[in-house]
Amino acid sequence: MLSRIAESLFWIGRYIERSDGTARILDVHLQLLLEDPWIEEDAACRALLSVMGSAAPDDTELTRADVLAILAIDRQHPASIAYSLGAARENARRAREIVSTELWEVLNTTRARMPRRVASDKVHEFFAWVRERAALAVGIIESATSRDEAWSFFTLGRSLERADMTARLLATHSLTEASGPSWTTILRSCGAYEAYLRTYRGVPSARNAAEFLLLDRLFPRSILFSVMRAEECLRELEPRSSHRSATSDGALRLLGQIRSELEYRPVSETLDDLPRYMDEVQSAMTAASEAVRHRYFPTNAAPSWVGESS
8 A cells, every 4th residue: 555545544544533532522621611600711721722732822811712713613723623624534635546435525525514613502513513424434434444454544543543532531630620520521521421331330430430431441432442453453554474573663562561551550540640641641642653654654744733743
């Protein structure tokens, strides 16, 4: 497969997952800002922008509408939903000879229907629409794509981005503490609440909820599940001859290290300094993405979150 095609598929997966994850995080936290009059809106908005890797302007007081404009509908901001959906469509155009007609039509239509403004009473509906479009695109890939290199690169990008987005979501825990049952909020925001109840059969506790989102091997949005799926994709992409010896793949080595830390570090220790450990996960995903670029896409610069080193 040509490196430019592989790179486009990798970033289609990342951008689709990024739009979905950003929509989930914003949906929950913007709703909290609307419902809880005791939250200091400017501080909460700045903290949310920081978690999402976006710099906040210093000279104005930020509101819920500002966050929506920056992280949802700004087509030029690299961390926004609109930018991610546009970038996914552009990468699909570049890989048009590989991308199926169904996937192209979904991404093209989604980009064309992306609104430039969202009314305050339609915010939840907008985020639900983004999640549905992302799910439709992923469903097409999962149901109608051969499990070949194309699927592996797409799923690799998706898995790295999903681990990163779940880490960002867990890093927002401190933003929800003043609003009651914060772990219930976080579980709901990534669609994990009902799966959690089936697993633990009780009201979410800090330890159990964190353990579920960090370490559950069966839940697709847990960080461990995403890291393991990324490792599987990289092993499929490695030459068969290399399977008999220690890995020389930098990305696979980085993912193995972060997986080992997740598996063997006590959950209580992670909870004591959750934002720092989630920063470590995000840094590992960025480094793994860079290692993938150097190995498989050596000719082009990779897109990145705001604030990441190039």
